[in-house]
Amino acid sequence: MAATLMLGNEIATKTYEYVKNKVESLSTRGVTPYLVAILVGDDPGSMAYLKIKAKMCMDCGIKFSLLEFPSNIAENELIDQINLLNQSLEVTGIIIQLPLPISINRDAVLLAVSEHKDIDAFSYTLRKTSAISVRPPAPAGMIEILNHYNVSMANKRVVIVGEGLLVGQPLEKMLIEAHIYPTVIHDQSEKSLQVLKEADVVFCGVGKANIITPEMLRFKVVVIDAGYNKVNGVTYGDCDLRCAQIASFITPSIGGIGPLTVSNLLKNVVDIIEK
Secondary structure (H helix, E strand, C coil): CCCEECCCHHHHHHHHHHHHHHHHHHHCCCCCCEEEEEEECCCHHHHHHHHHHHHHHHHHCCEEEEEEECCCCCHHHHHHHHHHHHHCCCCCEEEECCCCCCCCCHHHHHHHCCCCCECCCHHHHHCCCCCCCCCCHHHHHHHHHHHHCCCCCCCCCEEEECCCCCCHHHHHHHHHHCCCCCEEECCCCHHHHHHHHCCCEEEECCCCCCCECHHHCCCCCEEEECCCEEECCEEECCECHHHHHCCCEECCCCCCCHHHHHHHHHHHHHHHHHC
């Protein structure tokens, strides 16, 4: 029996309606949400993702600008540009499109963004304590989709595969805040594979195609896959498609967490203004 596919499009549509209503409400107060994205270099994947963000901003009535810098920009020059955006009374949100060139200290650049404009909520992940009011879009969507499908994590063995900045690290913090205590694995050692095999709920967001196969999972596991990788133009998640044959619920590589990542980003754009 195949798994129930957990789709994010319906949830994302409702989120976009919320965003549009908030934009209208803010406009009555003379406030226009304005998101500025910073791109360093010319990574094709980053450009494609930014086009999606720009389109959805336009659809929701959010002003959007893209600032592009060469890959050889000095770190201090980049931070100077961020500080100018921090000081702008017009700009309400800032995103730093990852990845950054290896010559740049990623965390220093991300933390240069004011917490009051940090739409990706990297401050929440990178600081021990943070006053930021929004949460990282992808992990928020992973928890959101479980709630939408009435899948509880209470008294379940929860495993996070990967400890990356975009998914693993913030997701662990968010689950602990909700009194869910996950185990994080980041390799394919015998011990890690055994932990994975015993999991009731698996979150993954490594970004490596098909690294999780059905043999690694238990029957009727719930799988929330935020992994994204393109191989020869085909989109793959972290989980082999065959995992759907043994899981009870699973998110597909297309139409699962992806739509929620973008919709939650825009939700952060309007929500952070109110805090």
